Amino acid sequence: MKIAIGSDHAAYHLRKTIIQHLESKGQQVNDFGTHSTESTHYPVYAQMVARAVVSKEAEFGILICGTGVGIGISANKVPGVRCAIVSDTYSSRMARAHNNANILAFGARVVGPGLACDIVDTWLAEEFQGGRHQTRVDLITQIESGKDISDQA
Ligand code: RB5
Numbered sequence: 001m002k003i004a005i006g007s008d009h010a011a012y013h014l015r016k017t018i019i020q021h022l023e024s025k026g027q028q029v030n031d032f033g034t035h036s037t038e039s040t041h042y043p044v045y046a047q048m049v050a051r052a053v054v055s056k057e058a059e060f061g062i063l064i065c066g067t068g069v070g071i072g073i074s075a076n077k078v079p080g081v082r083c084a085i086v087s088d089t090y091s092s093r094m095a096r097a098h099n100n101a102n103i104l105a106f107g108a109r110v111v112g113p114g115l116a117c118d119i120v121d122t123w124l125a126e127e128f129q130g131g132r133h134q135t136r137v138d139l140i141t142q143i144e145s146g147k148d149i150s151d152q153a
Contacts, residue, residue, distance in 0.1 A: 001124070004058035006032035006045030008071065011064035011108035013037075014116055018062060021117045027124075030058055046074030053102050054080040061103035062120060072105030079144055082137070087111050089122040096126035098133045 003022060007015040012034060019029050032048040034040045042065040049061040063083065065071040072085035083103035084095035087110050095101035104123050106116060128134075142149050 001060070002028045002030060002058045003124075004030045004032060004049045004052035004061040005063075006049040006061075006071075007034060007064040007108070008042040008045060008066070009034055009037050009040050010066035014108040014113060015064050017113045018064070018116060018120060022120070025121075042071040043074040046071045047078060050075045050078035050081045050083070050103065054078060059102075060124065063103060063105040064108050064116075065105075066107055066109040068105040068107035068110065072103075075103050075105065082140065084123075086119060086123075087115075089115075089118050092119045092123040093126045096123050097129050098136075100128040100133070100137050 005015060005019060019031060022029050030052060032045055034045060046063055049063055052058045053061040063071040063075055068085045072083045075081050075083040081103055082099055082101045083105050084091065084099060084101035085105045086092045086095060087106055092104060095104065104120065106119055111119065139149050139152060
């Protein structure tokens with residue numbers, strides 16, 4: 001499985017931990033940086049990872065900033081991305097099972113390294129359930145393409 005990963009300076013160290021964790025499990029990781037703890041701008045890394053996922057260069061993406069919020073919001077601006085911002089394993093599991101999230105975001109100032117690794121593992125191990133959840137994911141895609149879905153209420 002190919003996984004794209006990126007973070008800003010706030011999550012530089014946690015990103016390194018996650019990369020090491022994934023590689024130790026035999027995952028192929030494409031690291032988009034940032035490459036130091038010098039202050040930088042999280043949307044840049046969000047866009048790089050989002051593009052890698054949407055273009056299918058990577059199957060999944062992982063984004064980390066201080067809170068996970070800024071980098072997650074940024075990723076969700078790229079059409080085709082379903083980025084879930086989570087800080088617990090229940091949400092990361094459901095983000096795959098129900099929302100078919102193709103990118104996971106979390107905050108290095110919110111979760112510690114142990115929980116962060118569990119959040120990632122839980123998300124990667126889960127399968128999308130499809131069925132009624134596919135219908136809802138399709139509605140998300142329709143919102144993205146500017147369609148009025150109010151008739152689906
Ligand atoms: C950087 O200080 C911080 O704002 C950023 O990492 C992130 O938390 C934004 O959402």
